[in-house]
Amino acid sequence: MTRHAARIIFHADLDAFYASVEQLDNPELRGMPVVVGGSPEHRGVVTAASYEARAFGIHSAMPMSRALRLCPHAVRVSPRFDRYGEMSRRVMAIFRSFTPLVEPLSLDEAFLDVTDAAPGMAAAEALARDLRRRVRDETGLTVSIGVAANKSVAKIASDRGKPDGLTVVLPGGETAFLAPLPIRALWGVGPRTEQGLQRAGIRTVGDLARLKLADAARLLGSRGEFLHAMARGIDEREIVTDWERKSVGAETTFAHDLGDGPELRAILRDLAADVARRLARTGFAARTVSLKLRYADFKTISRQSSVEAPVVDAAAIERIAGALLDRVAGGQQQFRLLGIHCSKLVDRAEAQPPLPLEISEC
DNA sequence: TCTGGGGTCCTAGGACCC
């Protein structure tokens, strides 16, 4: 058992990643407010904003229409996920040259366990500087790093140092570092949880840390114990280098609301093809197909159907999703979004029934 | 202001089985 040994964890986070890649690839965009995301005519939102754009109050998930009102001379760029994926792989390869214990969280973020690579915090800080330099030299991107004894503190530390920062929280300094931060700084505390906690008078991480465990559990339910520990700088989670995929999906928001009809059914067909393609790429078959619909008033519903024989092809997915759509799409309802998701994934090779019965295992 | 698209995890109720 090595769990009692002190660990050193990095959280590395590329700064304004998508926007930075666009500025890197297109020098005219450097120094300009850049927003990556769908067009306002297609009801797009901001996927990423350069720091020049953030100065105008623009942030990710903001409706693009509002972003462009806040900064009319901002340059909007449609996302190019293939390109971001390519850059991400290069950066992750640099991370892995420092330690094999790398846990990517998304294209632009990862945890690294550098306990074995760095004997002590001073060495870890030097390693972090080295890592930042290499990412900058080899890709032109800047990365913020948080260094701490566990994941949660490292992640919050990297957030604080952005952009282009290095923040070290020494072992023992966790609670002092965390206490003044707003409760939202904790991973897993979103708008709803924040609201609930604020009603109880809890505004900072320190407020939560001072709570009795039983009170935290009462306020936060099953997540109480975990969040209470994180508020006190305690997080025993290990780095997970290989995640198992649980679902594959595709969805799209229409430029204009749509009723049921040939146009909606054609989109359903395209989505089924898209999901089938991704299923094939990941090597899975699915036992559950679900349909997601968003009405014009933004109310969102889903319907799902599970089958005995896992599905792989677009036609089968379309047939199941189409039957689900038949169940709900009557009358004059208008929709703004349609999606198909596949879950209960099984290995594609195992999904195919063995053709000759005599080969079945004995 | 008018709300994307890719995911993960949790809850709660109901069906069904023993």
Place this chain on the structure above:
DNA sequence: TCTGGGGTCCTAGGACCC
């Protein structure tokens, strides 16, 4: 007539993250 308890699977919705 009044009514178990544990387990598993399925479905729908919602919070949250990037």
